Amino acid sequence: MKKNNSPFGIGGNKSTVSRREFLSKSFKATMATGIAMSGFPTILPASVFGKNAPSNRINIAAIGAGRISRGHDMPGVWQYDYAQLMAVCDLDSLRAEDGKKLINDYYTKRDGKPFDGVKAYTDYRELLQSKDIDAVLISTPDHTHAIIGVAAARAGKHIYMQKPASLTIKEGRIISDVVQKSGVKFQIGSQQRSSEQFRYAAELVRNGRIGELKTVYVGLPGDPSGGKKEEMPIPKNLNYDMWLAGTPEVYYTEERVHPQVGYGRPGWLRCEQFGAGMITGWGAHHIDSAHWGMGMERSGPVEVWCDKVDFATGGLWDVHGIFTTAAVYANGVKMIVSNEFQNGIKFEGTGGWIFVSRGDYQATSSDPTKPGPQAKKLDASNPKILQSVIGIKEFHFEISKEHHGNWLEAIRDNKSPIAPVEEAHRACSACLVHHIAMKLKRKLYWDPKKEEFKNDDEANKMLSRPQRNGYQVK
Structure with a gap:
């Protein structure tokens, strides 16, 4: 990592306009033109142009709604008011719905009014097609990190991914090359x-x-x-074939997967x-x-x-x-x-x-x-x-006080995250x-x-x- 003496961390290339900057500037210009032409008063609510305006928020989807996602990654991003968890995906439909409820309940409690704005998916490929999503949390089993990470980078989504980066060294090289080529902001979950x-x-x-x-x-x-070896019926709520992903086909037993x-x-x-x-x-x-x-x-x-x-x-x-x-x-x-x-x-x-x-x-x-x-x-x-x-x-490293926040800052400010x-x-x-x-x-x-x-x-x-x-x- 480069030597950096700034207490504010590594600066990014400010010449690149982010999606949110582009949307925000375009929205303001459009509104200003429309107002001028219509003759209406130019008084608008502060929420339209404020730092937490919809055009400035980072819309995030959680891929994987299990232990690490619920207890660490989703709370890691929802604590920031310029980040919005808007979707959740899990191959286990019960976990997907449970994750949706968790996020909705959090925003309901935080804002003091009912919230039901989270969409649940059971196929990450469908989720990645959404143009409303800017970034994804990948909190899935190790053997699926590379395939989902590569797909997310190619879809232009910024990525926070749980470690390790891959199941094999060849997979790791592929995801590194694809992410760097795509230009998305990638943070591995090495919170140390x-x-x-x-x-x-x-x-x-x-x-x-x-x-x-x-x-x-x-x-x-x-x-x-x-670990118990006995074969069990595949739960109707679990897409077990997709859960196995690229690994060999083996029979289902609960202690091979998740509770x-x-x-x-x-x-x-x-x-x-x-x-x-x-x-x-x-x-x-x-x-x-x-x-x-x-x-x-x-x-x-x-x-x-x-x-x-x-x-x-x-x-x-x-x-x-x-x-x-x-x-x-x-x-x-x-x-x-x-x-x-x-x-x-x-x-x-x-x-x-x-x-x-x-x-x-x-x-x-x-x-x-x-x-x-x-x-x-x-x-x-x-x-x-x-x-x-x-x-x-x-010699100094960049100072990062919170790992998810550092990733969000990298997206917002167009700079390098601390764990690229x-x-x-x-x-x-x-x-x-x-x-x-x-x-x-x-x-x-x-x-x-x-x-x-x-x-x-x-x-x-x-x-x-x-x-x-x-x-x-x-």
Whole structure:
């Protein structure tokens, strides 16, 4: 990320007129002409031209109405008065209607009068055809991120997408290329970039407060084994074929998908068919934050290997359990990733160490956390390190106080969001390289420029997966 000393963040290209600016200016010009010709008084309500006028609002649709959407993403945008949630989509029609009610009820309570302006969809492709929608929240299972994200970018919709960016490295490259070509504002849900302690820790490391960086330790949560395998009838309210998307056709069982009652943590998170487990689930957060401190936001490791790994067997869930992987980057820094470390990131240099974590913060109430005291938000080998002031002429990241708000500001002000698509892809691809090392259990040599393994056909075959007809990411 570019050096930026402005307390207001990265400035955008102001020569480009946004849709809202164009509509607002056109509307005002039209109204002014019409009024002048008609001879009517030029007194209009402030709501017509105010900052929250319809022409200035960002109209948003939520694609995915489950746990993370209801508890994190929809509340993340509806708190801003210049954003309007106007539609919701879910392949489970009960969840779609429940999401519609949630949004309508929120606006009813906020405004003190009945509101029923939200439309429910069960097919995101139909939703993306709406010209009234400016932007979308993509809060769906990991295996559908790329196909929906690519479709949204091609439809010209700005995108806030839950991490990880993709199921495979090839998919990740496609979505990054398509989004950058489209020009839409894309924000990955790596909200640690909008957390003060993660930004400050990375700035301290980048500005040499622990000397020369040598090793980064990344601690992740774990996932339980288990899951019931018995086949069940597909609920009438669920489009299961579309839910499977490009992955292989397999029979339905509730713990492979999401709960039919309530919004607890869904079982698909623990099935390799739909994701890679915690290496991408939380690894996409922590490895992204580690890349910040390392100065590797748009790169990746050059060597990676697995010291130990245990994959769940016997039940439905089959993602990795206890594991330790390691990688070396081109700058010589070593990264060790394990779910036996304390949840967080430890930067270790020649002059000390810094540890950073979320502390007791949870994105949703069902986030996996260990019982007992939570890790400190910020710690160091010497307290003086954490008292350091980053000088005006030193390296600074953009300041983002809230992740959804930063995305909305990027749309409104035509600037870059704090977690753009290429850096989202690079964090995800690093995680997936670790996952491939877990599967092959040997040292791999990765070329982050070409995004392929060196002289390793077996590993390179794992950069993509076969996709069912009708659901290919192209």
